[in-house]
Amino acid sequence: MxxxxxxxxxxxxxxxxxxxxxxxxxxxxxxxxxxxxxxxxxPQAIKDAAVKAIEDDWNQYSVTWGLRPLREAIAEHYRRHYEMDVDPDKNIVVCCGATESMLAAMLGVVNPGDEVILFEPYYESYLPNCHITQSIPRFVALRPPVEGQQCGLAEPGQWWFDPDELRNAFNERTKAIIVNSPHNPTGKVFNEAELRLIAELCQRFDVIAITDEIYEFITYDGARHIPLATLPGMADRTITISGMSKTFSVTGWRLGYAIATEDLMTATRKAHDFMSVCAATPLQVAAITMLTMGDxxxxxxxxxxxxxxxxxxxxxxxxxxxxxxxxxxxxxxxxxxxxxxxxxxxxxxxxxxxxxxxxxxxxxxxxxxxxxxxxxxxxxxxxxxxxxxxxxxxxxxxx
Ligand SMILES: Cc1ncc(COP(=O)(O)O)c(C=O)c1O
Structure with a gap:
C-alpha cells in the first residue's frame, strides 16, 4: 500500500x-x-573550459533562460547544422538536461486531461511526465522489422509504425505528440516520409510536437537526422529539445535546452524557472566550447x-x-x-x-x-x- x-x-x-x-x-x-x-x-578542451570557468568565478546563478553567450552559440549551432533561424532572446531556454527540458515543455503546454501521443516503446521518462502533467498517454506501436518486407513508411530492416494507427491516435483531445529521433531504445531514425505524416497530422489537428533529439549526431549507415521543426508548417508548433549529454559525453553535467516559438517558449521558460532556476553556470560557460567544435x-x-x-x-x-x-x-x-x-x-x-x-x-x-x-x-x-x-x-x- x-x-x-x-x-x-x-x-x-x-x-x-x-x-x-x-x-x-x-x-x-x-x-x-x-x-x-x-x-x-x-574532450580535454571541454574539461579545461569548465575548470577555467570556475576559476574565473562563473559561480552564481545565470539568467534563468541560460547565459546569453550560450544561447547565441546554440542559435549559431542550429544555423550551421540545420539552417534554422533561432532568436537567442526569444526562442531558447537552457535547462538541467533534455530531461528537465521535456518536463518544462510539457508543463508549459499540456493541461490535465489532454491526450499526448507516444511511440511505444518510449524513453522511460515520458510516461511519468504524462502522470505529472495529468495528461493521458496514447500509444502508437513501433514494430520491429519483418525480414524481407517493407513496412509502413520505413525502409526495409527498420522499426516501423502503421500510418493508420498514427492517424487514428489523433483526435480533438490530442494536445501534443512526443517524437524522439534517433530513438531510445530502438535506434530508429525517423525518415522524411514518416516525419511528413506526423507534421501533416499535427497541423490538421492543431497539435504541438515536442521532439527529443538528444542523439541527433549519433547516426549510422547514412541515416540522416531531420529536425521536425524544419518541415513546412512546423516551426511554430514544435518544441525542439536536445542537449550536451550524449554528443559531448557529459551526461553528469545536466545541460540541455528547448527551442520554440515565443509563446511556447515563454510557457516553457516559466516552468523551468520554478523547477530549477538555471543550469549550472560554469558548465554553461564550458558548453560554449562544445558548440564551437569543428565538423x-x-x-x-x-x-x-x-x-x-x-x-x-x-x-x-x-x-x-x-x-x-x-x-x-x-x-x-x-x-x-x-x-x-x-x-x-x-x-x-x-x-x-x-x-x-x-x-x-x-x-x-x-x-x-x-x-x-x-x-x-x-x-x-x-x-x-x-x-x-x-x-x-x-x-x-x-x-
Ligand atoms: C531519449 C532520451 N532523452 C533524454 C535523455 C536524457 O538526457 P539528458 O541527460 O540531457 O537529461 C536520455 C538519456 O538516456 C534519452 O535516452
Whole structure:
C-alpha cells in the first residue's frame, strides 16, 4: 500500500528501472551496459573550459533562460547544422538536461486531461511526465522489422509504425505528440516520409510536437537526422529539445535546452524557472566550447560509435541474442527468447548477477510488461575494452 501522505501523481509511476539496473551493476560488480552513459572522457578542451570557468568565478546563478553567450552559440549551432533561424532572446531556454527540458515543455503546454501521443516503446521518462502533467498517454506501436518486407513508411530492416494507427491516435483531445529521433531504445531514425505524416497530422489537428533529439549526431549507415521543426508548417508548433549529454559525453553535467516559438517558449521558460532556476553556470560557460567544435569532431564521434555498435551486435549475435540493428543512438534492443524462458526482469537480473553484464529489461519502455517479455536493451556507449570484457563474460551464456 502506498502511503496516503504521498501524491497520486507519484504513486502512478515507479522509480526508474534503468537507474535501478545501474545500482544492481554497482552492487554485484557487473559491467554496466544498462544506463546510457559513456565510461570514457569528454574532450580535454571541454574539461579545461569548465575548470577555467570556475576559476574565473562563473559561480552564481545565470539568467534563468541560460547565459546569453550560450544561447547565441546554440542559435549559431542550429544555423550551421540545420539552417534554422533561432532568436537567442526569444526562442531558447537552457535547462538541467533534455530531461528537465521535456518536463518544462510539457508543463508549459499540456493541461490535465489532454491526450499526448507516444511511440511505444518510449524513453522511460515520458510516461511519468504524462502522470505529472495529468495528461493521458496514447500509444502508437513501433514494430520491429519483418525480414524481407517493407513496412509502413520505413525502409526495409527498420522499426516501423502503421500510418493508420498514427492517424487514428489523433483526435480533438490530442494536445501534443512526443517524437524522439534517433530513438531510445530502438535506434530508429525517423525518415522524411514518416516525419511528413506526423507534421501533416499535427497541423490538421492543431497539435504541438515536442521532439527529443538528444542523439541527433549519433547516426549510422547514412541515416540522416531531420529536425521536425524544419518541415513546412512546423516551426511554430514544435518544441525542439536536445542537449550536451550524449554528443559531448557529459551526461553528469545536466545541460540541455528547448527551442520554440515565443509563446511556447515563454510557457516553457516559466516552468523551468520554478523547477530549477538555471543550469549550472560554469558548465554553461564550458558548453560554449562544445558548440564551437569543428565538423571533424562529429565525424569522429560517428565513426567511433559505429565501431562500438558493430562490435556489440556481433557480441550479442554470437551467443544467441536476436538484436535489431540500430541506425542511431547507442542502444540495441535484443530478443533473448532462444536463450531463456524467463521474463525480461528475471533474465536481466540473472545476467547481471550470474554472468556479470548488466542490461535493462524491456518493460520500462512499454506500457504493458507482456509487450516486453523477451527483450532487453544493451547500451554500447563504452570503451572498446569494456565491450571486449562484456563479450568474454557473455560467452558463459553458451554453456
Ligand atoms: C531519449 C532520451 N532523452 C533524454 C535523455 C536524457 O538526457 P539528458 O541527460 O540531457 O537529461 C536520455 C538519456 O538516456 C534519452 O535516452
Amino acid at each position: 502506498q502511503s496516503p501522505r504521498t501524491s497520486y501523481r507519484t504513486q502512478r509511476f515507479p522509480e526508474s528501472l534503468i537507474r535501478e539496473m545501474t545500482r544492481v551493476a554497482l552492487q554485484v560488480g557487473a559491467i554496466n551496459l544498462s544506463q546510457g552513459y559513456p565510461d570514457f572522457s569528454p 571533424e569532431y562529429y565525424a569522429q564521434l560517428r565513426a567511433e560509435y559505429r565501431e562500438r555498435r558493430d562490435f556489440a551486435l556481433e557480441m550479442l549475435r554470437e551467443v544467441g541474442f536476436k538484436p535489431v540493428v540500430p541506425r542511431g543512438a547507442y542502444y540495441i534492443m535484443a530478443d533473448f527468447s532462444e536463450l531463456s524462458d524467463e521474463d525480461d526482469v528475471r533474465f536481466a537480473m540473472r545476467l547481471a548477477k550470474e554472468i556479470g553484464v548488466a542490461c535493462v529489461p524491456g518493460s520500462p519502455f512499454f506500457s504493458r510488461p507482456e509487450l516486453a517479455r523477451s527483450v532487453v536493451r544493451f547500451a554500447f556507449c563504452k570503451k572498446m575494452e569494456t565491450l571486449a570484457m562484456a563479450r568474454e563474460r557473455l560467452q558463459r551464456l553458451r554453456r
